[in-house]
Amino acid sequence: MSGGLTVGVDIGGTKVSGGLVDETGTIVGRTRRDTPHRSTAPSVVEDAIVSVVEELLAQTERDAVRAVGIGAAGFVSADRSRVVFAPHLSWRDEPLRESLSRRVHLPITVDNDANAALWAEHRFGVAQDTSHAVMITLGTGIGGALLVDGVLMRGRYGIAGEFGHMQVVPSGLRCECGNRGCWEQYSSGNALVREARGLVGARSPVASDLLARADGDPANLTGPMITEAARAGDRTSVELLAEIGTWLGIGMANLAAAIDPEVFVVGGGVSAAQDLLLGPAREAFGRQLTGRGYRPQARIEVATLGPDAGLIGAAALASDSLDHPGPAGRPA
Template identity: 35%
Template sequence: MRSTRFEAFPVSTPTVVQIFTIVLSHGPVTRAEIARRAVLSPAAVTKAVRPLIEAGYLVEEAGEESRSALGRPATPLRVDGGRALFVGVKVTGDAVIAVLADLCCRVRVARHVALGDRSPEGVLVTVNELVAELLAEAEGFGVAVRGVGVALSGDVARADGTVRYSPFLEWRDVPLGELLATSTGLPVTVDNDVRALTVAEQWFGAGVGLSDFALVTVGAGIGCGIVVGGRVVSGAHGVAGEIGHLPLDPAGPECHCGNRGCVEAIAADSAIVRDVRARTGVPVADAAEALALAHAGDPGAREVYARAGEAIGRAIGSVVNLLGPERVIISGEGLAAYDLFAEQIRDAFTASAFGTAARCDVRTHPLPFEQWARGAAATAIQSFIGSDAREEQR
């Protein structure tokens, strides 16, 4: 596979990364506003942005002058999204979605292919083919691809790109980052899919400007990305946020993790399909058929969704009680059933949230699978500018 000439980000000191991230998330923004947000002196901001402007990563907005507190013209800065491109890849149990995104994480090209072979070898072939396609597309933009981000469910060690355990792919200890870096010739970042999506929401989506929020995903699994103090939390062992494995009922259904009564064993798509079959006697084939049956008014199917909503609501209550986020964003393909369990989520959350924690802003934010691949691209951008190294040092 063809490689691209390596180009490092001009400066990756903590101050420069902090300033660049502010402009990336909030731009166009003046130097004075950057100084306020970063708690830096104007001189420090001016020094930090100079090499980024010279290298073309930051540009001044012509004709957009405002006035500073001293009455001097203040020209806003913005990131030149077209300065670099990145590939983001989301791997599921039956498909691979890939996007070509610019430096502002705007999707320029998207690809979606079925995954016939879940083995590491099979996934590598599919991902390499998609990366090659998107590298060819990048040539049309006249801009080099600077990194590849890959996101998939499970226990992923971002530091070295090893997939320690992925239940949907049935993988253990696969050095995916190393294998893809060798085959693509590009820097590769591999992360848990929910954490990757959280990075995208923090920098470019519903979490912009929030120092503390959580992203709860519902669908094939139940996941949670956590941001505390402006930092995406992975935990000492890399598995922070696994609310899908909070045990709610010791006598409940067995979970694939080996425990009983986990949120995921009650509210994930496969659990809902299993329980709808049991309650109704209808041999629904998948989540779409279970949902259609519930929407048709079948009381047994609707009870299953109500129970799932209660489990999700209790899990969100636990997150809010422990971390006190300003906002909880609910997303994922499972939102297609939101009308069936929204009331139960709200009631269970309110009942389990302690005191003023119940004031947390809980909202939904539907995101198609393409956005999960965009999240993977966001992690590649994060690695390129050195923000991931800064996070690990904190």
């Protein structure tokens, strides 16, 4: 990133987060909005994005802002202009860059949110010293991204890295994407909350701590609440996170067989559980890894930029696209 500020916007299943980002990847101003329900019109999500951008522009001199980068939770076209499909939002072949350009008069870059997060970790975080990395973002679902020879690999149609929708259980749980048995149905924030709510709703005696934290209503349970209970020593919450972590490790072992990265970077809201999640993940990864004991084993690390990785990376990609036109996702 060259000098000046860039707006980065990270659009997830539950929130739209935005920040003013400088050339070192530091956020110097921020704001957020709740993501409108996925049944609402795309224009409502667009309104939330524009509101975030306008608030951030008001926090500084407008001439200081070079561009706007959008990280979207969905399948982004190869030319990075359209959101082809978003499982957790209402976008279907949505011309997002064109729509936003009519309202935000700055250069706009659109990319997948996991691509943005990996680019941030590669430029400023835990993956700075590697050329081959895989990003796994655990939030509402699972997002993913690939760095090969220092370049983001988007695939022929821009949709590479959608690991969360790999089938891991034939005829398994129904996924919002329309298929069954997707990885994110077993290892994600939604999976964690679903399992916890099931225990609380059944009034299981092992869920008494969670029941109390939820004031007796399963609908009140959230991922951070479960993580907090686990840190406080609630055995059921620890087991729930371990189950999510085990599924995470199994999926990463499958990816290692195909991709052979040096490091897996785990981000997203669920990664806040740290070793409560990654301890079981590393154990399962080691057990499932093809050729275990006879090959170098990829590291599994928490994203150092935490929940800010998506917006920092979106800003960096937007800035880089001005400095180095051409194939995006290459080092400056």
